[in-house]
Amino acid sequence: MTDNIKKCISIFSLTALSVISLVGCANSNDNIKDKTEKLTEKIVDENKTLTVLNYGEYIDRDVLKTFQEETGIKVLYEEATTPEEMYAKYKGGAIDYDLICTSEYMIEKLMGEDELMELDKDSMEYYDNIDERYLKLSESFDPGNKYSIPYFFGTIGLLYNTEKVNGPVDTWEVLFNGEYSGEIIMQNSIRDAYMCALKYKGYSLNTTNRDELDEAQKMLIDQKKDVEAYFVDEVREEMVAENAAIAVCYSGEAYLANEYNSDLQFVVPKEGSNLWIDSWCITKNCRNYEGANKFLDFLCREDVAYLNFEEVYYPTPNKAVFENLDEEEQEDPLIFPSEDALNNCEVYKILDAETTEYMGEMWKELKVLQ
Amino acid sequence: MKDRKTWLSGPYILWIILFTVVPVIILFYYAFQDDAGRVTLDFFKGAVRPIHLKALWLSVLLSLMCTVVCLLLAYPLALCMRSLKMGKKGMMIAIVIGPMWMNYVLRIMSWQLILSQNGVLNKVLSVLHLPRQDWGNSATAIVIGMIYDYLPFMLLPVYNAVMDIGEDVIEAAHDLGASKATVLRKVMIPLSKPGIISGITMVFIPALTTFAISDMLGGGKVMLIGNIIEQEFISSMNWHLGAALSLLLMLFIIPGIIFSNEEEGGF
Structure with a gap:
């Protein structure tokens, strides 16, 4: 009997090892990777999903529903507590994240590792809602604001x-x-x-x-x-x-x-x-680039940004929202x-x-x- | 017949391979190899530095305290439950197991509320005109949390072992002139030893490796070996050192398991 068990164990460990080495090969072999990427791209496009990583309590959940109603893209929403945890989750590779909202120094790190894609700002209708002042501050880590959109700051x-x-x-x-x-x-x-x-x-x-x-x-x-x-x-x-x-x-x-x-x-x-500035960025692994840009544009829209501001109550870089607040709120140091x-x-x-x-x-x- | 039974363990073997054997292989891989792919012992040298041993020592100390208190609480309780009538036993077990139906993070959070400066405990003490306690955010709070969380893991094996002792054995001891204390010392405790030992393992090991309880109840001021491993994996991103530390911790755990298996007569 023990022979049988040993056989089982060796078969299982062989399969496990070959799976691991296959994964390893795929990483080093661009051909295989491209093929699998194309394959998954197809599946994801059909499913119309976006996998998003954000901090906890950092969005009005209804906004996600509205986005799905308007565009048909379902947002798979994941949370993390610290930028380091986000980095570990992203690099761990168990889940492919399309969009990440994280702190500026983590964005700088991801940029340095060539993990981000440039935004398609021309496709965004509401990008101008972001106050230039904060775009300028963002340039200290993202010159030319190519990779990130400020979300909240403080x-x-x-x-x-x-x-x-x-x-x-x-x-x-x-x-x-x-x-x-x-x-x-x-x-x-x-x-x-x-x-x-x-x-x-x-x-x-x-x-x-x-x-x-x-x-x-x-x-x-x-x-x-x-x-x-x-x-x-x-x-x-x-x-x-x-x-x-x-x-x-x-x-x-x-x-x-x-x-x-x-x-x-x-x-x-x-x-x-x-x-600190928390900004959105699109990862290199993003398999729904158009949808990702749409989602970022959606977040810049005044009504959506206002709902998120109401939920989070962090200072927003969205000037359309800021200008419509009453003076008392605008000047509140809290x-x-x-x-x-x-x-x-x-x-x-x-x-x-x-x-x-x-x-x-x-x-x-x-x-x-x- | 025998063949079929062996195959029934298939899912369990698959489980063990996927979630125990493979992860341990990965741990070894990270612990003995640096980023350049060279085999090295540097990470083990790093793992046994005084700063890590200090955290390990504190973890051992706190989990020993937790284990001892759990045993002192569980054994008399198990004896009590043995002498209860059938229906009440079920009730007692339900009371012990009931809290385990709640998420343990939630249970630990409630201890935060109880032990904090303006917490429930201090409110009660001030109403009774007793001196306030400053147990929140300290090693004391961690031990209290551990005891609360792990007590059922001690009680259940001890209770089972105590229940398995036949009434006739005890009666025989009494007939031969043994006092109650002698029966406890020479009959009850030796016969329930396997339960006691498996209770000790089931409490000591999770207590030794915990990082959530120490984080939540220690106010971030107490760093146990589990917290150091967490820091290496999450914020320092040094998986090599983290893996070496995990293996070091295993060195403590494996002898414990072997010892307890031998005492229980092995599997």
């Missing part, structure tokens, strides 16, 4: 509870001076965490200088005893529940946090911060950051592999510390 700042702080909050110093021990929530992501210390010291948040990074590391290690938690998604709820006095927080979270708890205010520290705040801000650039690894090690060292 800053990282401090969300604080006016009842719990002693005096005005307008600097990163409050995170490091020990005044709010046990009352601080930091971002649980490598770059956002070190950014606070780097900006406070007046360094660039894109620094690769080891001395500057080591200094930031020392500050974060000293700070750890004062930190209540490192969170990403939980920041808003924790602040609303008054479990901390100050949190490093995305600007877009501030408005909703304030809706739930009016003691919460938001500020972009005077030393400057990170300005939604749209002031011009002054933006002046000291920087956009993340991708760091070289050594620095990324160096920061990964710093992060582990910080976290392992008890």
Whole structure:
């Protein structure tokens, strides 16, 4: 009997191995790849689908239904939490994504790896709705705006509870001076965490200088005893529940946090911060290029962009939407950051592999510390 | 007849190959090869650096604490359930298994709400004029979450083992003059040892490898070996080191499984 089982095992492992090697061949052999691509293209075109990867809670789901009603293209919608997770999902290759909405430094990385296709802007009716100001900011990672369309943008700042702080909050110093021990929530992501210390010291948040990074590391290690938690998604709820006095927080979270708890205010520290832009791009694997451009154009349309703005409440780069908001909303620092705040801000650039690894090690060292 | 029965295990063998054997081969592939395709031991050298061993040590410590508490809770409970009447036993099992019908992320989230600064626990304590506890976002919270989550995995094998002990054996021990404590020490515990050991394995191993519980209840301040592996695969994109760390973790788990199989008389 055991012989039989052994036979089974060897047959199965042989099949498994040959499948793996076939996949490997297909990757190296363009002929086979082209053939399979053509084949799948046909299937996808017939099915009229688009596979989309976006952040969680980052679209009004009804918009997807409207798109299907108008164009007959079904959107297969996938979510991820961080740009790194999106990259891993995309590179993993288990699902072929046609469109990805992700952060600018991840778009830069994908561009560098030749993973994106140029947009067909001429085919887009509503591309002009995007404010040129943000297209210009996008040029820092996408020169000529060839590969990406800004979707939402914002800053990282401090969300604080006016009842719990002693005096005005307008600097990163409050995170490091020990005044709010046990009352601080930091971002649980490598770059956002070190950014606070780097900006406070007046360094660039894109620094690769080891001395500057080591200094930031020392500050974060000293700070750890004062930190209540490192969170990403939980920041808003924790602040609303008054479990901390100050949190490093995305600007877009501030408005909703304030809706739930009016003691919460938001500020972009005077030393400057990170300005982030989440943009849409079309992947090299896209098998429905026309549909993908149609979908991006659809997202720029005023009514659609407004629905998404209502859902997400992050500042929108869509000027057609912005101009139709009332003045109070336009000037609300909880939604749209002031011009002054933006002046000291920087956009993340991708760091070289050594620095990324160096920061990964710093992060582990910080976290392992008890 | 015998032949047919062997074939029935076909789907299971396929399952094992696709989801255990092949992934482990892939792990070996990544752990021993660098990006240039050279065979190397560098990633293993990287895996045993003090920073990783520190996280591994903490994981072992927390999961041991969790296992011990689970055993101390489960064994007396199993003895209680043994002495209950038939109908009540079903009820008890339902109470133990019931929570497992809920998604475990949801259950861990509720612990977040209970243990946080202004959480349910502190509200109750302040009403009772007792000192507030600061257990949220700490190693303590992680152990509490682990115990809550893994207790059924301890209770069920222990309960089964305790139920299998014949009443006549215990009566015989009593007839020969054994006290209740002696019966427990010399009869009950030795006879239920296989259940205890499989309970320990079923609690210790998932507790050792967890990363979701430590992330959610540790407030990101406590890094267990599971979290390091997650960081290497997801944010650092260093699959080689991640694979080496996973294999290192397996070195801890495999002897445990072999040991428990031997104790249970093997399969």
